[in-house]
Amino acid sequence: MKYLIITICSLFILFSCHDARKNEKMESKYTNDKCQLITLHIGETFNIKLNVNGSIGSSPCWINEGKCHSVKEDLSWYVMSSKEKKRCIGCGRTIYWAFKAVTLGTDTIKIKQCPTGRMQKSCSAFQEDSLAYKEDLKYAPRKYDKAIIVRVVR
Numbered sequence: 001m002k003y004l005i006i007t008i009c010s011l012f013i014l015f016s017c018h019d020a021r022k023n024e025k026m027e028s029k030y031t032n033d034k035c036q037l038i039t040l041h042i043g044e045t046f047n048i049k050l051n052v053n054g055s056i057g058s059s060p061c062w063i064n065e066g067k068c069h070s071v072k073e074d075l076s077w078y079v080m081s082s083k084e085k086k087r088c089i090g091c092g093r094t095i096y097w098a099f100k101a102v103t104l105g106t107d108t109i110k111i112k113q114c115p116t117g118r119m120q121k122s123c124s125a126f127q128e129d130s131l132a133y134k135e136d137l138k139y140a141p142r143k144y145d146k147a148i149i150v151r152v153v154r
Contacts, residue, residue, distance in 0.1 A: 036147065036148060036149060037148075037149045037151065038148060038149070038150045038151070039151045039152075039153060040071075040101035040150065040151070040152050040153070041101065041152070041153060041154065042101050042102065042103065042104070042152060042154070043100070043101060044100070044101050045074050045098050045099060045100045045101070046098070046099055046150075047096055047097065047098050047099075048096070048097050048099070048109075048111075048146075048148065049094055049095075049096055050094065050095050050097075050111065050146070051092055051093075051094055052078075052092060052093060052094070052095050053090060053091075053092040053093075054092075054093070054117065055089055055090040055092075056090075056117075057115055057116075057117035057118035058113045058114055058115050058116060058117060058118070059113070059114065059116045059117070059123065060095060060111050060112070060113055060114075060145070061111070061112055061113075061114040061116070061123035061126050062097075062109060062110070062111060062123065063110050063111070063112045063114070063123075063126055063127055063128050063133065063144060064108070064109070064110045064127070064128045065127065066127055067107070067128065068107040068108070068109060068150075069102075069103060069105060069107065070101060070102065070103050070104065070105035070106065070107045070150060070152040071099045071100065071101055071102060071107060071109065071150050071152065072099065072100055072102050073097060073098070073099060073100075074098040074099060074100040075097075075098040076095065076096065076097045076098070077095070077096050078093050078094065078095050078096075079093060079094045079096070080093045081093055081094070099150070101150070101152040102152075103152065104152050104153065104154065105151075105152055106149065106150065106151045106152070107149075107150050108147050108148065108149050108150070109147070109148045109150060110128070110143075110144040110146070110147050111144060111145055111146040111147075111148075112126070112142070112143070112144045112145050112146075113140070113145055114126040114132075114133075114136060115136060115139075115140075119132065119136075
């Protein structure tokens, strides 16, 4: 019975996180680097996980937060790596973000590594179309590092 449950869970994970361009009907509520599309019902949440290293002077920011109306940030938290717990400088940590579906619609959550430490600014200063965002594009020309399309249905 134990092996049957493990097999079923493994198959579910294997088939739920595939390239969204091949099949837009992906219904997974958790994303990793390969999953790009999330479908939710109002009130449901999903999590994203990012590895970060604050010692390089940047942090992941949700750069189009004000433009996404169908989802809101529900919670975010950090988990230190085992090496960082031993005071290893530059070993990094993991940030988790929980997003909650609040209204019907489709939005794209855009995450970008922003130079918050080097420029002494918070993530709110790096919203798309802001002066700090445009200045950062001169040095880091990618518009975002990760995009997650969120579709909220009934």
